[in-house]
Structures are given as structure tokens and as C-alpha cells.
Amino acid sequence: EDQVTQSPEALRLQEGESSSLNCSYTVSGLRGLFWYRQDPGKGPEFLFTLYSAGEEKEKERLKATLTKKESFLHITAPKPEDSATYLCAVHYTGNQFYFGTGTSLTVIP
Amino acid sequence: GAVVSQHPSRVICKSGTSVKIECRSLDFQATTMFWYRQFPKQSLMLMATSNEGSKATYEQGVEKDKFLINHASLTLSTLTVTSAHPEDSSFYICSALDVNTGELFFGEGSRLTVL
Numbered sequence: 001e002d003q004v005t006q007s008p009e010a011l012r013l014q015e016g017e018s019s020s021l022n023c024s025y026t027v028s029g030l031r032g033l034f035w036y037r038q039d040p041g042k043g044p045e046f047l048f049t050l051y052s053a054g055e056e057k058e059k060e061r062l063k064a065t066l067t068k069k070e071s072f073l074h075i076t077a078p079k080p081e082d083s084a085t086y087l088c089a090v091h092y093t094g095n096q097f098y099f100g101t102g103t104s105l106t107v108i109p
Numbered sequence: 110g111a112v113v114s115q116h117p118s119r120v121i122c123k124s125g126t127s128v129k130i131e132c133r134s135l136d137f138q139a140t141t142m143f144w145y146r147q148f149p150k151q152s153l154m155l156m157a158t159s160n161e162g163s164k165a166t167y168e169q170g171v172e173k174d175k176f177l178i179n180h181a182s183l184t185l186s187t188l189t190v191t192s193a194h195p196e197d198s199s200f201y202i203c204s205a206l207d208v209n210t211g212e213l214f215f216g217e218g219s220r221l222t223v224l
Contacts, residue, residue, distance in 0.1 A: 032211055043115065043202045043215040044153075087152070089213065095141050095206060097213060101152040 003027070004090050006100035013107050016077045021103045023088035024070040032091040033071050035064050037084045038102070044087055047073075078107045112136060113205045115216025122193055123224055130188045130219045132203030139205035142186040144178060147200045147218075159186045193223040 036044035050066035165178035
């Protein structure tokens with residue numbers, strides 16, 4: 001069954017402690033993989049789209065990478081303001097999207 | 110990046126009344142929009158897919174007569190919660206698919222409280 005799995009469910013980091021979030025997928029017919037940031041009480045904010053294995057994109061302290069089976073969101077030297085829930089979504093044929101359940105990131109000062 | 114505007118951001122209504130939530134793509138055309146419901150500390154739950162000029166496709170378990178969706182133009186979709194009850198209180202979020210880029214953008218969400 002097609003699905004998207006994110007890990008870990010929750011992550012606590014000290015400020016400056018780099019780490020990675022994982023999004024693995026078993027969807028066939030991938031059209032794109034998206035990363036979003038969601039703050040409490042708000043809609044998800046678009047971060048990146050990745051389309052093919054080997055692709056990488058960066059934005060400030062965040063870097064997203066994609067392989068044939070998973071994507072990583074690397075956070076370098078995080079700050080408390082990076083605390084949020086990070087969602088990944090897979091866009092596949094038929095204009096349908098599968099969402100992961102998110103990783104709740106807390107960065108402690 | 111592209112902007113999706115959702116309005117209202119918060120609404121409080123009495124039980125039995127109907128509430129309309131609007132979702133607009135401000136700088137791109139969206140033939141497809143999606144409506145979600147999100148419970149506290151849970152992920153997005155897809156309610157329906159809205160296609161411009163045609164009937165919405167509802168997910169299993171979502172009452173189409175309860176949650177009316179209209180996608181009358183390439184930039185606007187509306188969700189009407191009819192005869193709202195307290196159990197309909199939730200955070201509703203829309204998203205719009207940019208047909209040119211294939212990217213999906215979300216609105217800010219609407220917090221519905223039914224008294």
C-alpha cells in the first residue's frame with residue numbers, strides 16, 4: 001500500500017545541535033515530494049519541492065535531499081525559532097497527495 | 110512563493126447555523142484545491158478534492174451534504190459547513206495546486222467553534 005512515513009515523531013534538540021528528519025515513501029509514480037513547516041494554529045508553510053533522486057535544495061539552516069525511497073530534511077545549527085512540526089507530502093499521478101504524520105521539532109535554548 | 114488566502118481565520122457560530130469558508134489562490138490558477146480537517150496534534154485529514162467546474166470528490170466518511178464544496182473559478186473554492194454542530198468544531202485548512210509548477214500551497218487555516 002502506498003504510504004508516507006515520517007520519523008522521528010518528535011525530536012528535541014539543543015540550540016546548535018544539527019540533526020535530520022526522515023520521510024520515507026512507498027508511493028509509485030512520484031511526481032514530487034514536498035516539505036512544509038507548520039506552526040500551531042496555522043496552515044503549513046511551503047519549504048521545498050524535490051522532483052528526482054539526487055536533488056538537493058537549501059534554505060537558511062534547512063537542506064532537503066531526495067533518494068528513490070526517502071527524503072531527509074537536515075537542520076544545521078537549529079535555533080529555537082525553528083521549533084515547529086515538519087510535514088512531508090508525496091505528490092503522485094492523479095493529482096493526489098499522501099501526507100506523513102509529521103515530526104514535532106523542539107529546539108531548546 | 111505563491112499565496113493562498115483563507116477566510117475567515119476564526120469563526121464562532123451557534124449550533125444549527127451554516128458557515129462558509131473561502132479559499133483563494135492569489136497569484137496563480139488552481140484547477141484543483143483540497144480541503145482538510147486537522148485535530149489537535151494530529152496530521153491533516155483530507156476531506157475532499159475540489160475541481161474547478163465540476164463536483165467535488167469526497168473522502169470516505171465525509172458527508173457531502175454536510176460539507177458543501179464549490180469551486181466556481183480557477184482561484185476560488187468555498188467550503189460550507191451546513192447546520193453546524195459542536196462536533197464540527199475544528200481547524201479547517203485548504204490547499205491549492207499550482208498547475209504550472211505542480212506545487213501545493215496551503216491557506217492559513219480557519220478555526221471553527223460551534224457553540
